[in-house]
Amino acid sequence: MSSITPHEIKQEFIKSRMGIVGITILSILVITSVIAIISIPIETFQEWNNPGNWISNPKVAIPVWVNMFMVEKIPEHKILENPNIEKTSVDGINLTSHHFGLNFNYDDFPNDFIYEFSSEYSGSPLLQMSVIRPDGIKLDLIITSLPYSDGKTVHSERIFSTDDSIKKNLFLQSEKFKFVFERQSAEDIVFSKIDTNKPLKGNYIFTIDMYGVNSDTEIHETKLIIGGKAFGIMGTDELRRDLAIGLLWGTPLALFIGLVVSIASVVTGLLYGVYAGYKGKKTDETMMRFNDVIYALPALPFLIILSVTISNSIFVMVGFLMIFGWVGIAKVSRSMSLQIKTRGYIDAAIMMGQKDSKIVLKHIIPQLLPYAFASIAISVPAAITTEAGLSFLGLGDPLFPTWGQILHDANTFGAAARGMWWWIMPPGIMIAITGLSFVFIGNALDAIINPKLKR
Amino acid sequence: MKKYIATRITTMLGVLMITLLITIALVGSNMDVILKQGIIFQVRSEITENPAIAQSFSSVDEFDEFIQNQIDQRIQVLGLDEPWYSPQRIGVTMYKIMLLDFGNATFLTSDKGSSDVKDILFEKLPRTVLLFTTATIITSIIGIFLGAFSSNKIGSKIDRITSSFAIISSSFPVWWIGMLMIFLFSFTWQIFPARATPDIPSSDPVYLVSLLYHMALPLITIVIIGFGSWAYLVRNFMVGIMQEDFITAKKTIGVKQKKIIYTHALKNAAPPIVTILALSLSGSLGGAIITEAVFDWPGMGRLYFEAITVMDLPVIIGATYLLTVFFLISIFIADLLYGYFDPRVRTGQ
Numbered sequence: 156m157s158s159i160t161p162h163e164i165k166q167e168f169i170k171s172r173m174g175i176v177g178i179t180i181l182s183i184l185v186i187t188s189v190i191a192i193i194s195i196p197i198e199t200f201q202e203w204n205n206p207g208n209w210i211s212n213p214k215v216a217i218p219v220w221v222n223m224f225m226v227e228k229i230p231e232h233k234i235l236e237n238p239n240i241e242k243t244s245v246d247g248i249n250l251t252s253h254h255f256g257l258n259f260n261y262d263d264f265p266n267d268f269i270y271e272f273s274s275e276y277s278g279s280p281l282l283q284m285s286v287i288r289p290d291g292i293k294l295d296l297i298i299t300s301l302p303y304s305d306g307k308t309v310h311s312e313r314i315f316s317t318d319d320s321i322k323k324n325l326f327l328q329s330e331k332f333k334f335v336f337e338r339q340s341a342e343d344i345v346f347s348k349i350d351t352n353k354p355l356k357g358n359y360i361f362t363i364d365m366y367g368v369n370s371d372t373e374i375h376e377t378k379l380i381i382g383g384k385a386f387g388i389m390g391t392d393e394l395r396r397d398l399a400i401g402l403l404w405g406t407p408l409a410l411f412i413g414l415v416v417s418i419a420s421v422v423t424g425l426l427y428g429v430y431a432g433y434k435g436k437k438t439d440e441t442m443m444r445f446n447d448v449i450y451a452l453p454a455l456p457f458l459i460i461l462s463v464t465i466s467n468s469i470f471v472m473v474g475f476l477m478i479f480g481w482v483g484i485a486k487v488s489r490s491m492s493l494q495i496k497t498r499g500y501i502d503a504a505i506m507m508g509q510k511d512s513k514i515v516l517k518h519i520i521p522q523l524l525p526y527a528f529a530s531i532a533i534s535v536p537a538a539i540t541t542e543a544g545l546s547f548l549g550l551g552d553p554l555f556p557t558w559g560q561i562l563h564d565a566n567t568f569g570a571a572a573r574g575m576w577w578w579i580m581p582p583g584i585m586i587a588i589t590g591l592s593f594v595f596i597g598n599a600l601d602a603i604i605n606p607k608l609k610r
Numbered sequence: 611m612k613k614y615i616a617t618r619i620t621t622m623l624g625v626l627m628i629t630l631l632i633t634i635a636l637v638g639s640n641m642d643v644i645l646k647q648g649i650i651f652q653v654r655s656e657i658t659e660n661p662a663i664a665q666s667f668s669s670v671d672e673f674d675e676f677i678q679n680q681i682d683q684r685i686q687v688l689g690l691d692e693p694w695y696s697p698q699r700i701g702v703t704m705y706k707i708m709l710l711d712f713g714n715a716t717f718l719t720s721d722k723g724s725s726d727v728k729d730i731l732f733e734k735l736p737r738t739v740l741l742f743t744t745a746t747i748i749t750s751i752i753g754i755f756l757g758a759f760s761s762n763k764i765g766s767k768i769d770r771i772t773s774s775f776a777i778i779s780s781s782f783p784v785w786w787i788g789m790l791m792i793f794l795f796s797f798t799w800q801i802f803p804a805r806a807t808p809d810i811p812s813s814d815p816v817y818l819v820s821l822l823y824h825m826a827l828p829l830i831t832i833v834i835i836g837f838g839s840w841a842y843l844v845r846n847f848m849v850g851i852m853q854e855d856f857i858t859a860k861k862t863i864g865v866k867q868k869k870i871i872y873t874h875a876l877k878n879a880a881p882p883i884v885t886i887l888a889l890s891l892s893g894s895l896g897g898a899i900i901t902e903a904v905f906d907w908p909g910m911g912r913l914y915f916e917a918i919t920v921m922d923l924p925v926i927i928g929a930t931y932l933l934t935v936f937f938l939i940s941i942f943i944a945d946l947l948y949g950y951f952d953p954r955v956r957t958g959q
Binding site for chain 1: 621622624625628629632633636637640777778780781782783785786787789790792793796797798804899900903904914915918919921926929930933934937938941
């Protein structure tokens with residue numbers, strides 16, 4: 156409690172290894188947040204819980220970089236968007252062909268394949284899909300006619316590999332293979348070697364032919380998705396969401412929650428405690444009794460009731476967390492101000508007739524500032540973990556999914572039982588790292604303010 | 611001392627009442643809506659079961675009026691015509707709760723099938739005590755010895771490892787470590803069961819063994835996460851005391867370092883340690899809502915969470931009341947102990 160000048164604190168802080176590590180981690184997190192806010196628009200992020208937004212991603216895909224450590228390569232998710240387009244016209248029939256080349260070099264079958272298109276036509280054009288394999292065998296997959304229309308119409312459709320007619324067509328061509336078809340799905344046959352049911356590596360060419368009688372048949376959008384089992388830096392979850400986006404956006408949210416809650420509670424607690432301590436007597440007694448009441452409320456049960464009955468919006472939640480955050484700080488700063496009050500210069504200020512508010516703000520609070528900064532840093536992790544805990548129980552804000560909510564989903568979909576470590580580990584590690592950076596900073600400050608602990 | 615205890619008890623009761631009021635205020639309006647819906651459902655099903663009532667009316671309007679009358683009557687009998695915030699109703703509710711009469715649960719039942727909230731609560735409580743109180747005791751014992759040991763050798767490797775472990779472990783959420791432990795020890799290496807509830811009936815002689823086996827993983831998790839901060843706390847108390855004059859005096863006399871630490875210093879560090887022990891022991895009775903949810907441990911915490919998810923209000927109110935009572939008692943005991951050990955607190959200096 157001896158007076159330390161800010162300059163001295165700075166000097167000491169730079170010398171503390173822990174403090175430097177904390178500051179470094181924190182600045183990395185801040186940079187990550189800035190990147191997240193700039194590169195991923197918040198509108199996209201708010202679609203987190205809308206399954207339609209994630210339809211072209213694979214289900215429960217492992218992160219891509221895992222392949223670097225694997226002998227047997229896991230098929231990566233591929234979205235092919237730029238086919239070679241050929242247009243021919245024979246006897247009044249127009250043929251538009253889209254060729255998708257795919258270099259398949261993995262040791263496992265893909266999950267599925269989906270052809271997604273939208274075309275503009277009149278009449279009823281014929282769509283044919285086939286694949287030429289690395290060994291030169293051509294497999295017909297599907298022949299279908301698009302719905303008839305008198306005038307010009309735009310039609311969009313997705314053809315899934317699970318389509319019954321694809322399966323039927325493949326079974327009709329089973330004599331090309333030397334093994335017996337049992338329950339293999341379409342992709343297990345298309346990507347299979349001839350003699351055994353193992354994946355065949357090499358270049359595949361998927362061809363989509365559109366036959367139309369009129370010349371105005373056109374394919375606008377065309378996309379072939381080879382559903383892999385590996386995707387992105389962080390993989391995907393059961394609902395096909397790209398976990399990298401969730402983790403990235405979680406950073407600014409966690410920092411926001413942690414900092415706002417801790418700064419607001421420390422400021423409230425500091426003012427409350429100092430005022431109570433300075434005033435003393437009846438005021439002190441009443442204020443401290445009120446403090447006792449809040450202190451005695453069981454925090455987590457109340458937070459749960461509040462978020463269920465009032466609102467689970469993230470901003471309201473921040474307010475709730477503040478209600479329980481300021482109490483301890485108020486107690487400590489009260490006892491500190493009791494000590495400071497007895498010093499001569501406070502007496503002098505009172506004699507000079509200075510206003511109470513001025514004495515509190517000018518003479519007492521500045522003395523407590525180092526302590527306040529340390530408590531801000533130390534109380535950030537608690538705020539973050541409490542919010543994560545509430546989200547983990549499924550009480551989070553659906554518009555702003557946090558790391559806790561990712562873990563909640565992981566728990567609901569049994570990620571642990573299914574060995575999906577990439578769904579469980581990263582969010583928790585992020586929570587811990589964020590907490591740690593503040594704990595480091597706080598402890599470094601604490602050691603400077605209370606030199607007793609250093610020895 | 612008497613005055614001190616008296617003020618404490620009054621504050622405690624006041625806090626308890628305020629907590630109850632807040633809980634009732636938060637869930638009261640929802641409770642009314644649910645009760646009223648229940649009445650409407652009851653009246654309608656009674657009428658559909660008995661077609662003779664419907665036939666005795668000539669017009670639809672008359673029939674509707676009859677139904678409405680029936681509903682209004684029952685609402686009045688139950689006192690629901692007054693809003694939940696009317697002093698009379700709040701008074702009755704509070705009085706009932708004070709006598710531990712929480713009424714019947716709306717959805718949840720105890721394992722034996724009773725829907726009396728009191729039965730449910732007192733069935734879950736022992737299980738929570740079994741897991742969390744055991745964990746707290748183990749944690750504190752390891753923590754106190756490790757803390758005393760590392761305060762003996764400040765700056766040594768063990769001290770540094772303990773301190774950094776304490777700091778690191780305190781920033782991981784316990785429930786996340788729990789998920790990780792389940793992932794590692796239940797699914798990757800199948801050593802412990804993933805769900806913490808034994809699947810054999812409690813009358814079976816092997817039940818206790820099975821229960822202990824199921825308890826192992828959550829227990830280990832809580833201890834691993836907890837003992838670091840205990841050790842750090844004890845270490846810091848000890849470091850403070852080791853700088854006191856009387857210790858220096860002992861050192862100059864030539865008393866052995868070990869003896870100083872384990873007898874003189876530890877004795878003087880006892881007040882805060884005992885206080886914290888009292889706090890965490892009684893705090894452990896409430897269990898940890900999230901940890902129990904992760905491990906599926908059938909205690910108070912999970913009950914609370916289940917009650918919240920289905921909005922079973924009598925259970926919510928009952929559990930909150932019980933949790934608050936435990937919490938207050940623990941604070942009270944901690945206060946008394948502190949006052950006993952440190953007379954300065956009592957006189958309010």
